[in-house]
Amino acid sequence: MKRIFLDHASSTKVDDEVIQAMLPFFSKFYGNPSSIHAFGREAREAVDAARTHVGEILGARDDEIIFTAGGTESDNLAIKGIAYLNKDKRTTKGPHIITSTIEHPGVLEACRHLETQGFQVKYVPVDNQGIVDLESLRDSISKNTFLLTFMFANNEIGTIEPIEEIGKIAQEHDIIFHTDAVQAVAKVPIDVKKQHIDLLALSSHKIYGPKGIGALYIRNGIKVQPIIHGGGHEKGIRSSTLNTPGIVGLGKACELATKRMKKDNIYIKTLRDLLIKNILQIEESHLNGHPEKRLMNNAHFRFTGIEGESLLLGLDEQGIATSTGSACSSQKLQASHVLLAIGLDPVQAHGSLRLSLGRENTKEEITYASKAIPQIVDKLRNMSPLWNR
Ligand SMILES: Cc1ncc(COP(=O)(O)O)c(C=O)c1O
Incomplete structure (x- = not known):
């Protein structure tokens, strides 16, 4: 059949070139990229090159990319990591985090969790084609609002949101803007600077890379509190030994996507x-x-x-x-x-x-x-x- x-x-499906790029990092270059010996340095070089490729597809610098275990973790790190640093804004006045009703569970459930922790979240409606209601978004902003999180493109109906306009609204009000771009990367041109994006989540397995690896772009100057604590990897933002083969795979997938x-x-x-x-x-x-x-x-x-x-x-x-x-x-x-x-x-x-x-x-x-x-x-x-x- x-x-x-x-x-x-x-x-x-993982692209053949991605598989070929990953293979040596299971068997030949298996060092821990945090080690300072030659085995570690080889792995570190590959991780650095991958970071550059991920940055390139977003218009970001490589030092603005943090590797995670996927889109869900990136969303959680962005949303909780910003919320925990804004605990003082946990008052009853006005919505503090604004998102939409059509987000992926990686965003919606993170927001619902924060509601149980005393944060307020406003879920802005969309029209019958899935476009976020920008008027409702503007009306929902209060002086306590510290985070907007809106997906770049919807995973079910495919609607692409007015991300640059949302970014401008965030900038005008001095609010941090996170976007879940898991479905948009490699399909829609992304330029985090032009689109005023402060944080962006992506996932490798949606772009012909391996599963279980993703990244979070964090604009230089934006502080995020870690949600996984440990040995201080990834500038202390995301501890755990780096998944070198996965990272190499994600980097290759981004490099190919940029070209193709x-x-x-x-x-x-x-x-x-x-x-x-x-x-x-x-x-x-x-x-x-x-x-x-x-x-x-x-x-x-x-x-x-x-x-x-x-x-x-x-x-x-x-x-x-x-x-x-x-x-x-x-x-x-x-x-x-x-x-x-x-x-x-x-x-x-x-x-x-x-x-x-x-x-x-x-x-x-x-x-x-x-x-x-x-x-x-x-x-x-x-x-x-x-x-x-
Ligand atoms: C829009 C969106 N966000 C987040 C995710 C979660 O990504 P991951 O599977 O890498 O955790 C998905 C996956 O379906 C998605 O479509």
Whole structure:
């Protein structure tokens, strides 16, 4: 059976060049990068080179990059690390942290945890295409607000947020601005200085690098309190022996992305546009999210009268991997908080399916999926009490 991976927002295949770059750091250059002997120095050099590549894709300096174990940890470090330094602003007056209703759990749960610690958090709504309501954001700012955290692009519906404008608002009010850019890196041009970003979270496994490694950009001059204490690695901000193979892999993935991004993204967008065009020919099918301000690899549909889960399973039987929500929440049966936030009702939310493309997908695969989806939708509708032709 053909196997087609259309779930690149959940994870990606590690690029062969990334694997080749990593391999020697398991067996030959296995020294601890903190050691001062030659084994350690070899590893340290590779870590330094990777740091430069990660900085390059963001328009940041290498000394502004801290390695972590992934996007979730980077988000937690940014949000809690800033909040703990602003404990004095834990009063009942006004929202102190402002975020949106459609963030990834890595941000939302960190904020909810801080609410149990006496911090106040304001969750700003989005419109029905997933764009953050900037008026509501402006109105929510009080003199106690110390942090804005807004995702660069949404992991479910792919909507790209007005990050530069949010950055400007933060700058005007002298508030620190963190963005979860896990889905945006390598897909959207990022320039942390121009976009007024103070902290930015990224993850390697979304950009053809290995799992379990990520980074946090911290603008020079911004202080972050560590959430993991230990031997003082990463300037004391993130203790634990550095994951040299992972870091080398992330560095290589960023280096490749910087080189290939333009060309890859045009190719992937062409396939994605073809997929959207084909699927929207299905009766009562709709595209969720913004029609243009969306990640070039994301297609998110809802189909009246069927359940996304059944569609996903039907496609899986035909070798096609898709998703009904974010990878982390797709095992839960509640309707996606993102889809509810853009105004869908729970039935509509449950009738949704995400397809996310990557650089190995081919036109043949898209044609195959474009034939399989209408057939399964039709079969499910024929059995559905919700479908009234
Ligand atoms: C927007 C967003 N933020 C954070 C994460 C978490 O990243 P990681 O899996 O590296 O912890 C993800 C992963 O799905 C994501 O899509």
